[in-house]
Amino acid sequence: MPSDTESTGKLVYKRVLLKLSGEALMGPTEFGIHMPTCLQFAEEIATALRDTGVELCLVIGGGNIFRGLAGAANGMERSQADSMGMLATVMNALAMQSALEQVGVPTRVQSAIPMDTVCEPYIRRRAIRHMEKKRVVIFAAGTGNPYFTTDTGAALRAAEMSCDAMFKGTQVDGVYSADPKKDADAERYDHLAYQDVLARDLRVMDASAVSLMRDTNIPIVVFSLHKKGSLQDVLLGLGTSTVIS
Ligand code: UDP
Numbered sequence: 001m002p003s004d005t006e007s008t009g010k011l012v013y014k015r016v017l018l019k020l021s022g023e024a025l026m027g028p029t030e031f032g033i034h035m036p037t038c039l040q041f042a043e044e045i046a047t048a049l050r051d052t053g054v055e056l057c058l059v060i061g062g063g064n065i066f067r068g069l070a071g072a073a074n075g076m077e078r079s080q081a082d083s084m085g086m087l088a089t090v091m092n093a094l095a096m097q098s099a100l101e102q103v104g105v106p107t108r109v110q111s112a113i114p115m116d117t118v119c120e121p122y123i124r125r126r127a128i129r130h131m132e133k134k135r136v137v138i139f140a141a142g143t144g145n146p147y148f149t150t151d152t153g154a155a156l157r158a159a160e161m162s163c164d165a166m167f168k169g170t171q172v173d174g175v176y177s178a179d180p181k182k183d184a185d186a187e188r189y190d191h192l193a194y195q196d197v198l199a200r201d202l203r204v205m206d207a208s209a210v211s212l213m214r215d216t217n218i219p220i221v222v223f224s225l226h227k228k229g230s231l232q233d234v235l236l237g238l239g240t241s242t243v244i245s
Contacts, residue, residue, distance in 0.1 A: 022064035059154035062088030082146030093140035112144030169225035174242035
């Protein structure tokens, strides 16, 4: 296992799951999918793949389109609403596949809810094979079960794929003691223990996702999605991030 703190300029994590929230795909808009933003992420991923040789899989949330909790609050049966949330993640996965293929990155979408005419079903061994062939695999429909989130789906897939790290792309370059956009004294952490995140309720990811990463000993790397080249830098052990391990 590579060290997660060394700054070598060499690939630190050979296989990585990158989790993006659905909201990241909205770009400057208030709802839905902003294709220029998807294309920016796709370019960033294409550069990182070309220059580092990393094996990459993606999980994208659905909050830019539909959240089960919001549907339930609006009078819908919760499991039914969660199914709609999971379908939203499939839409996002297809949009990102389109963006990645426009920049020349071969991509497969695998859905936890089978929909054979749209994408592949989730098959663990097949997903691993795709990554070995340097295809990006996008895991859609979360865990396939209601009452879960895509953070937990991402943690589950990272464990199943034996990833060396789960990367969480956010608005800022790591985990801070307070919101750095509101509090000038907010302090960024270079490193946190899983237990710190859970006990202090730092809300990096759902507690169930963090505990699964703790149990499987997979580091969570929180970094900025908005700084050009940051994905590649963090893969190479450079740049700024918070490592939870
Ligand atoms: N969802 C679900 N099971 C899963 C993953 C997701 O039911 O395993 C539903 C849930 O309704 C959730 C929605 O899909 O609100 C969108 O996912 P999430 O809220 O995690 O998206 P994000 O906040 O990352 O955009």
